Amino acid sequence: MSTEYTNPLFTVDSVLFTVKNGQLMVLLVKRAQAPFTGDWALPGGFIDVLQDINTDATASRKLEAKTGLKPAYLEQLQVISGPDRDPRGFSVTLAYFALVAWQDVSPQISSVESASWIAVNDLEKTNLAFDHLQIIQMAKQRLQQKTLYSMTPVFCLPGQFTIAQLKSVIEAIIEKPIQRKSLMRRIEASGIFEISEEKIPSGGRMAQLYTLKPGADLVNFERNLSL
Amino acid sequence: MSTEYTNPLFTVDSVLFTVKNGQLMVLLVKRAQAPFTGDWALPGGFIDVLQDINTDATASRKLEAKTGLKPAYLEQLQVISGPDRDPRGFSVTLAYFALVAWQDVSPQISSVESASWIAVNDLEKTNLAFDHLQIIQMAKQRLQQKTLYSMTPVFCLPGQFTIAQLKSVIEAIIEKPIQRKSLMRRIEASGIFEISEEKIPSGGRMAQLYTLKPGADLVNFERNLSL
DNA sequence: TTGACATAGTGTCACAGAGACACTAATATG
DNA sequence: CATATTAGTGTCTCTGTGACACTATGTCAA
Missing domain, CATH: 3.90.79.10 (Nucleoside Triphosphate Pyrophosphohydrolase)
Known part of the structure; x- marks a missing residue:
């Protein structure tokens, strides 16, 4: 023993x-x-x-x-x-x-x-x-x-980020395009993000910056993004 | 070192x-x-x-x-x-x-x-x-x-089992009732189960026995059962 | 100043699968 | 044969994703 x-x-x-x-x-x-x-x-x-x-x-x-x-x-x-x-x-x-x-x-x-x-x-x-x-x-x-079922990829981004950045990171990870709209729905539904005061230029309309709410835990969605 | x-x-x-x-x-x-x-x-x-x-x-x-x-x-x-x-x-x-x-x-x-x-x-x-x-x-x-997203609970059952048995095991695990219908849809959709030749008595109509297809891997569904 | 362009963000319809629940099917028992 | 009991189906609602057109707001060049 x-x-x-x-x-x-x-x-x-x-x-x-x-x-x-x-x-x-x-x-x-x-x-x-x-x-x-x-x-x-x-x-x-x-x-x-x-x-x-x-x-x-x-x-x-x-x-x-x-x-x-x-x-x-x-x-x-x-x-x-x-x-x-x-x-x-x-x-x-x-x-x-x-x-x-x-x-x-x-x-x-x-x-x-x-x-x-x-x-x-x-x-x-x-x-x-x-x-x-x-x-x-x-x-x-x-x-x-x-x-596919969480916002884990935000941790590949700095403290403030735009939806376009998040979208691009997600697409790099799953190697598939996703819908902007779907991502925004999830950001809204998760309740873990805050709209920052700032916006940043993007080549077109100014982009809203988001931050993770301090101390917020990641949420798991009930559905996957489709592969 | x-x-x-x-x-x-x-x-x-x-x-x-x-x-x-x-x-x-x-x-x-x-x-x-x-x-x-x-x-x-x-x-x-x-x-x-x-x-x-x-x-x-x-x-x-x-x-x-x-x-x-x-x-x-x-x-x-x-x-x-x-x-x-x-x-x-x-x-x-x-x-x-x-x-x-x-x-x-x-x-x-x-x-x-x-x-x-x-x-x-x-x-x-x-x-x-x-x-x-x-x-x-x-x-x-x-x-x-x-x-919520897979058929993992089948491994709490013997080689042949009925839908009612699987339903009961799932309900014991998640401590919530689920719909018979939803379970059958998933059994059908997963494609990993086989309808056995046998049926067994159940107090009412005979119950169909199912088996896991030999060598079949578990499937993850794209949606969760609701909590 | 204005029009073309680019990117941000919204409105909305179609689709798929879960929830709910009534209905039919088959078997046992009195 | 009627009734109870469990198995299995039909089908409607509901929710969230996919698709995609549409509006909003910024830049830049003529």
Whole structure:
């Protein structure tokens, strides 16, 4: 009944997405050590039980180290485990999926050489460590699914945003066009958004800025957007 | 960068539900060792890297040990972690949620003294170890949510079942009545059920038996049942 | 100043699937 | 054969998405 000899390697990795120029991007870091030296991998690492109160804190801390800020959205994705996914032996990884506005991280990220945003649809050309490609695909699927029945994608936008921006982010995620009207109905129905005082120019009529109501929880709609 | 000193205790626990006499029940075991000796707890334990190919196998194996069979449905729920949830120190628990037909396990379970089905709505009266009460509530919420947009509850039924049985299981889970008609529409629309050759008596007209198509995946509907 | 254009936002109809509920079908029992 | 009981259908309402035309308000160039 002792646990010493069987305790497997436990790590926390995060799939941090953002949307930039209509493309879904994921943050990857270049591995410095073996195994998979020089390949791209998900940012992550080991729990530090002295400073992390739980695994969410671990994920958040590791992401802050790379981006300079805590992710706007963070949610557990899945635990992946097995004897063969890490050559060093049986390993258990808790994968998170997270969102940020690229406008918020853009300044920091460019200064770090070892971290980089890569378009999710370009990953075939990239050498990815471990089973991180599959994890990213899982995270993408989950994000797409959530986008159909919630406003999760707002976390890819800065504090103030227009409907057009939100629409564009949603379309980048699900890779399908949606109706402006449907989005506005949902914004209205969710009750979690506030109309800002400001408007911003857009090339035509001024666009209304919205903000998330402080402390408002995301709502799940009863119907999906159609695929 | 060594991992030895910080590697926390990692366990796998499962919330195994079934529905019996219109009540959602959860399988609990009586703890024999400290901490929480004599309290009820979720069935679970440590990974055995020699025989478990992953954590799913761990959960499945532990449940089979208690019930005599593998659960019909098994899905990861969440990882719960923290320094205070186990008095022995920082712990990480991967919680699963699982379903079985009570008809399938009923014979075995009664023979084991240390395991017992307890109605989820009676848990206030029960002494539960660790944070297992919260985990069960999380699992219940997830099951309720899934019931609104999928046929997940079929896994609380034996291989052949009637619409009335499925209706009754769904109603026990979401604690609301639903329309027979809506359920039939979904059975039809999902395309994952087969009409069996048999019918069974029911007190009135004979009831059609249905089976899950072999190898069919669960479908997610685009709308929720209303709460 | 004005007209063309571009983007923001609205009005409204069609469509699909859930809710409600009455109706028909089939089986048991007195 | 009448009645009770459960299975299954017909069909209307209701709600929210899709589609798309229409109005509103800004810029820019002639």
